[in-house]
Amino acid sequence: MIELALPQHDIGVREVAAFSARASYVLMCLTLCWGVFTATGWVRRLTGHQAIRNGHMMLAVLTLATGSTHAGVFLLLREQGLSLTGIAVPFSGLLRHSFGILGLELMIAITLTVALKRWVNYRRWLRFHQLAYVAVAMIVVHSWFGAIANGHLAVLWLGGVTVLVPAATLTVLRLLPPRWLIRAGLLGAAPAAVPAQRSQQSAIVPPVTVNGTGGPVRVIVDNQRCKRYGICQAESPDLFQLMEDGRLRYIRDPDAGERAGAQAAAMACPMRAIELREVSHR
Ligand code: SF4
Numbered sequence: 001m002i003e004l005a006l007p008q009h010d011i012g013v014r015e016v017a018a019f020s021a022r023a024s025y026v027l028m029c030l031t032l033c034w035g036v037f038t039a040t041g042w043v044r045r046l047t048g049h050q051a052i053r054n055g056h057m058m059l060a061v062l063t064l065a066t067g068s069t070h071a072g073v074f075l076l077l078r079e080q081g082l083s084l085t086g087i088a089v090p091f092s093g094l095l096r097h098s099f100g101i102l103g104l105e106l107m108i109a110i111t112l113t114v115a116l117k118r119w120v121n122y123r124r125w126l127r128f129h130q131l132a133y134v135a136v137a138m139i140v141v142h143s144w145f146g147a148i149a150n151g152h153l154a155v156l157w158l159g160g161v162t163v164l165v166p167a168a169t170l171t172v173l174r175l176l177p178p179r180w181l182i183r184a185g186l187l188g189a190a191p192a193a194v195p196a197q198r199s200q201q202s203a204i205v206p207p208v209t210v211n212g213t214g215g216p217v218r219v220i221v222d223n224q225r226c227k228r229y230g231i232c233q234a235e236s237p238d239l240f241q242l243m244e245d246g247r248l249r250y251i252r253d254p255d256a257g258e259r260a261g262a263q264a265a266a267m268a269c270p271m272r273a274i275e276l277r278e279v280s281h282r
Contacts (some may be wrong), residue, residue, distance in 0.1 A: 010077050017073045018152065022159070024066035025143050029163040031059040032136055036170040038270070060111055067104045067139070096149065100142030106135040126234055133171055140164065216256040217263075217276040221248060225273035235268045236261035253279070 035056045074082040082093070090098040090105075110132050113125065147156040219239065221232075226248060232240040239261055240250045254262055266274035 007078055010079055013073050013076045017070055018150070020066045020070040020073065021143065021146065022155070024063055024070055025139070025156075025160065026163050027059055027063040027066060028136060028139060029167040031056060031063050032132070032167045033170055034059055035132075036174045057111075057114065060107070064104070064108055064111060067107070071100070071104060096142055096145035099138045100146070103135040103138035103142060106131055106138070110135065126230070133175075136167070136171075215259070216253065216279045217259050218279050219250055219252055219254060219262050220275045220277065221250055222271075222273045222275065225271040226269075227271050227273075229270060231268045231270060232265035232274060236265040240265055 038056050071087045074087055075084065086093045086097070088101065088105075090101045092098075110129055113120075113128060116125070143160065144153075144156065147153045147160070228242060228246055228248060230240075230242040230248075232248075232250070233242055236258075238251075239254050239258060240248065243249055251258075262274075262276055266276055
């Protein structure tokens with residue numbers, strides 16, 4: 001079999017494509033990890049510091065920049081290059097390319113809609129934002145099949161698995177119901193429900209072990225602290241709801257069975273705006 005050497009120009013372009021693909025893959029996994037850490041408050045739990053939410057956005061933008069570079073450089077190839085349709089329209093070429101195109105375009109759409117968060121129904125916006133998990137899965141499929149096709153599997157195998165495992169683990173944890181995490185001890189340091197007579201003086205309450213068998217709690221949100229991020233709603237949509245006018249509506253006296261959800265929301269709130277008080281009788 002006769003192999004034709006590629007022109008130097010195309011070799012350089014393909015190296016840029018490979019480098020930008022790897023950079024985008026790593027950044028994508030970091031974006032996902034940081035997003036889960038900020039959304040759940042786990043950064044604060046691990047380090048005692050609040051997560052910088054802008055970091056998630058910055059990583060996402062870098063992921064898109066490197067991902068778009070990876071797609072765009074194929075236009076520069078002199079031999080076996082792709083057309084604009086080939087890099088922008090899914091299913092116009094190879095199936096593995098289609099996964100990458102769909103994943104990247106979905107991510108771009110999700111990033112653009114972040115700017116609209118204030119003006120759209122939060123729950124709908126969150127559902128759309130959570131499609132990022134689907135986008136990541138498609139890009140992972142694209143990356144692995146691309147690596148196999150281009151003979152780069154050895155490189156992806158080492159580095160790719162290393163960054164993918166934490167991202168996949170955090171995704172699974174993020175999608176589990178909060179009460180499962182509480183039972184597993186992963187949200188065990190949620191703000192405890194404090195007795196009513198102590199609550200006036202305790203803005204920050206000591207951590208407790210939650211066994212899910214406690215009684216009812218009263219939910220109090222500090223409006224001075226609450227920044228309307230809506231993370232409480234993501235954790236416990238039955239108890240917290242961000243209204244279209246930006247106000248936070250919440251159930252002040254949830255049933256005992258909703259205690260775990262209230263604690264998960266209080267734990268996730270980055271502003272520590274949610275306080276829970278024990279209620280002896282109702
Ligand atoms: S209570 Fe906390 S999580 Fe809920 S909207 Fe306010 S700041 Fe965000």
